[in-house]
Amino acid sequence: MVTRKVACVIMTLLVVLRSGRSIEGHLEGQRRHPNVIVMIADDLGIGDIGCYGNHTINTPNIDKLADEGVKLTQHLAPAAMCTPSRAGLLTARYPFRYGLAGEYGTLRVALHIASQLGLPFSEFTLAEALTAYNYTTAAVGKWHLGSNCGYFGNSCNSPKLHGFQHFYGTLGSLLEECRGDHPFFVFPFDKPLYQGLFAAWIIGVALLIAVNVKLQWKLSLVIGCGIFYTILFVLSWFAVTHYRFHTKQWWQMSYWMHKYMNGIIMHNEEIVQQPIVLDGFTQNILNYSTKFIEDHATDDNPFFLYHSFGHVHTPMFIGPGMSGRSKHGRYGDNIEEMDMAVGVIMDTVRNLGIDHNTIFYFVSDHGGHLEVLDENGQRIGGYNGLFKGGKGQGAAEGGIRVPGIYRWKGRFPAGVSVDSPTSLMDMMPTVLDLVGIPPVHELMPNMSQNEVDGISIAKLLFRQSNAEPRVFLHHCAKSIHALRWAKENYVYKMFLKRHKYHENSTQCGWGIYAFCNCFDVWDISDEPLLFDLSRDVYEDHPISPNTSEYQEVVGYLRSYLSDWEDSVHYPPSQFNSVWNSMHSFWLQPVCVNCS
Numbered sequence: 001m002v003t004r005k006v007a008c009v010i011m012t013l014l015v016v017l018r019s020g021r022s023i024e025g026h027l028e029g030q031r032r033h034p035n036v037i038v039m040i041a042d043d044l045g046i047g048d049i050g051c052y053g054n055h056t057i058n059t060p061n062i063d064k065l066a067d068e069g070v071k072l073t074q075h076l077a078p079a080a081m082c083t084p085s086r087a088g089l090l091t092a093r094y095p096f097r098y099g100l101a102g103e104y105g106t107l108r109v110a111l112h113i114a115s116q117l118g119l120p121f122s123e124f125t126l127a128e129a130l131t132a133y134n135y136t137t138a139a140v141g142k143w144h145l146g147s148n149c150g151y152f153g154n155s156c157n158s159p160k161l162h163g164f165q166h167f168y169g170t171l172g173s174l175l176e177e178c179r180g181d182h183p184f185f186v187f188p189f190d191k192p193l194y195q196g197l198f199a200a201w202i203i204g205v206a207l208l209i210a211v212n213v214k215l216q217w218k219l220s221l222v223i224g225c226g227i228f229y230t231i232l233f234v235l236s237w238f239a240v241t242h243y244r245f246h247t248k249q250w251w252q253m254s255y256w257m258h259k260y261m262n263g264i265i266m267h268n269e270e271i272v273q274q275p276i277v278l279d280g281f282t283q284n285i286l287n288y289s290t291k292f293i294e295d296h297a298t299d300d301n302p303f304f305l306y307h308s309f310g311h312v313h314t315p316m317f318i319g320p321g322m323s324g325r326s327k328h329g330r331y332g333d334n335i336e337e338m339d340m341a342v343g344v345i346m347d348t349v350r351n352l353g354i355d356h357n358t359i360f361y362f363v364s365d366h367g368g369h370l371e372v373l374d375e376n377g378q379r380i381g382g383y384n385g386l387f388k389g390g391k392g393q394g395a396a397e398g399g400i401r402v403p404g405i406y407r408w409k410g411r412f413p414a415g416v417s418v419d420s421p422t423s424l425m426d427m428m429p430t431v432l433d434l435v436g437i438p439p440v441h442e443l444m445p446n447m448s449q450n451e452v453d454g455i456s457i458a459k460l461l462f463r464q465s466n467a468e469p470r471v472f473l474h475h476c477a478k479s480i481h482a483l484r485w486a487k488e489n490y491v492y493k494m495f496l497k498r499h500k501y502h503e504n505s506t507q508c509g510w511g512i513y514a515f516c517n518c519f520d521v522w523d524i525s526d527e528p529l530l531f532d533l534s535r536d537v538y539e540d541h542p543i544s545p546n547t548s549e550y551q552e553v554v555g556y557l558r559s560y561l562s563d564w565e566d567s568v569h570y571p572p573s574q575f576n577s578v579w580n581s582m583h584s585f586w587l588q589p590v591c592v593n594c595s
């Protein structure tokens with residue numbers, strides 16, 4: 001693992017020496033490599049913003065980004081959940097290749113800041129590649145790819161160990177639990193578990209007294225035993241109150257624990273806020289990002305900023321003065337606040353005069369969450385436009401087709417759309433290509449080109465050529481639910497598994513943590529459903545199995561799948577072990593001098 005990274009650095013230097021001339025050639029007339037700014041939204045649906053057809057939400061800044069850049073209309077997430085999708089984005093590789101995908105009955109995202117799972121150290125990220133080329137790099141906002149593992153201080157999944165020199169934000173995900181007050185001391189006497197606990201303590205103390213009466217122990221021994229016994233009682237109370245080991249969801253914790261253990265803002269290794277103050281979080285991380293841009297705008301070295309919004313995931317929090325502005329309640333306000341932040345970042349870059357030397361990329365990690373409700377039972381999840389399904393589902397278009405906009409003022413054509421399918425995993429190859437750095441498999445000597453799943457879409461962005469035929473896999477946790485084949489003017493999607501949606505809906509229940517199950521599904525792999533998305537975006541009119549079109553496409557995709565399964569080995573899921581998924585309190589970052 002470590003040797004692989006060392007080899008990478010050596011290789012990078014060799015590549016630089018070898019290709020020095022061509023890089024210089026590429027940079028002719030430019031002071032330095034262009035800056036790169038990635039802005040990623042959380043759970044934002046493709047139907048939620050103006051430039052993708054929403055007429056009732058105001059997103060003037062994101063729309064402007066699209067007006068001045070290239071809008072991707074079939075931009076696909078490698079997974080419909082945060083952690084695996086973001087991992088794919090940063091590594092250009094399917095998250096299943098390094099165990100970052102759930103299995104039957106497991107978690108599907110990193111839940112605790114202090115847990116062992118996350119983006120493995122051995123993976124090579126865009127930030128590492130850019131760091132090797134002297135970029136100044138920062139990750140700001142939500143990370144959600146793990147932080148600590150091994151032992152305390154060995155933060156092997158943290159942004160710092162993945163090439164980000166600066167980090168400001170939250171290592172986990174913002175959760176509903178971060179909002180409101182949650183009690184620490186609770187002892188619900190109406191619950192049998194607590195009645196049992198209390199009874200055990202009473203019986204223990206009574207026994208102790210009885211034994212003492214009979215055997216005439218020393219008083220100190222009796223008191224010692226009593227204290228020891230009471231400590232056991234308190235620890236048991238703590239475990240059943242604040243952990244969930246006794247339930248099926250053993251990885252969970254109480255609201256109080258989530259709020260104080262996971263709701264933390266960190267600046268590099270230091271805690272700056274615990275628990276997190278939600279209202280104003282957007283302005284807080286925005287301040288950090290704009291300062292980062294200002295500080296590095298005139299450096300000799302370019303910068304890479306990965307700005308990851310808390311919006312528009314629950315809890316829906318709003319900064320001062322931003323509430324009640326949209327036509328769509330708290331959710332709409334969230335989108336408009338995020339749009340405001342996009343505008344501030346764009347203005348900062350423009351005012352510093354580095355607009356022409358800065359590549360922007362705006363994206364959402366996956367589609368809107370259909371099931372999610374607020375505390376009043378009102379829907380607060382995103383809108384996935386014309387597409388079926390949403391977050392957490394396997395292949396349903398609404399969960400994986402997301403907004404994606406690239407802008408490079410003066411270089412990319414302005415106001416155009418690319419309709420052929422592209423992936424979030426294309427970011428790393430594309431950015432390396434655009435800034436003139438060799439491709440991933442050349443930077444990583446031990447990685448062949450077909451171990452990199454993303455490709456450079458630079459030519460599409462420059463409108464220099466049409467897309468080549470391409471196959472995409474759509475997983476739900478670790479299970480392959482569908483394959484997509486884009487060729488010429490067709491986009492075929494072959495479903496092997498279908499979710500058991502609730503009646504007359506394209507979702508699975510209601511509730512903040514309600515998601516479709518990836519494994520308890522209709523298995524239709526004997527006679528897959530086949531759609532042509534270029535004619536049928538809502539996936540409602542399957543192509544008849546009698547046709548030669550069906551035979552040809554399904555035949556091709558089946559053989560593609562069998563080659564894939566023969567050649568790509570998925571390691572065991574990291575989520576599979578209790579050890580990995582649970583809150584590892586010995587890894588918990590603690591605040592030494594917080595106010």
Ligand SMILES: *[C@@H]1O[C@H](CO)[C@@H](O)[C@H](O)[C@H]1NC(C)=O
Nearest residue numbers: 047048053054055328382383
């Ligand atoms: C705009 O987005 C909101 C919020 O998700 C949604 O409720 C509404 O249906 C969308 N409107 C249109 C016209 O797409």
Ligand SMILES: *[C@@H]1O[C@H](CO)[C@@H](O)[C@H](O)[C@H]1NC(C)=O
Nearest residue numbers: 012013016132133134135301
């Ligand atoms: C990075 O900076 C160092 C020191 O300024 C320089 O020697 C090296 O050539 C630079 N590397 C690249 C890839 O530009």
Ligand SMILES: *[C@@H]1O[C@H](CO)[C@@H](O)[C@H](O)[C@H]1NC(C)=O
Nearest residue numbers: 280281282283284285286287
């Ligand atoms: C962000 O910066 C502005 C202007 O410098 C300041 O007024 C504001 O208080 C800051 N907000 C936060 C949340 O730090």
Ligand SMILES: *[C@@H]1O[C@H](CO)[C@@H](O)[C@H](O)[C@H]1NC(C)=O
Nearest residue numbers: 004122444445446447448451
């Ligand atoms: C790298 O090299 C090692 C040992 O030669 C090998 O086991 C491994 O599969 C190679 N590939 C990757 C992607 O690490």
Ligand SMILES: *[C@@H]1O[C@H](CO)[C@@H](O)[C@H](O)[C@H]1NC(C)=O
Nearest residue numbers: 501502503504505506507509
């Ligand atoms: C589903 O739709 C059908 C036809 O419109 C209707 O008869 C049925 O009652 C609906 N079921 C539910 C649970 O809404």
Ligand SMILES: *[C@@H]1O[C@H](CO)[C@@H](O)[C@H](O)[C@H]1NC(C)=O
Nearest residue numbers: 542543544545546547548550
């Ligand atoms: C498909 O073929 C079956 C028999 O092989 C036939 O009964 C059916 O009508 C055909 N369907 C279509 C849509 O052509």
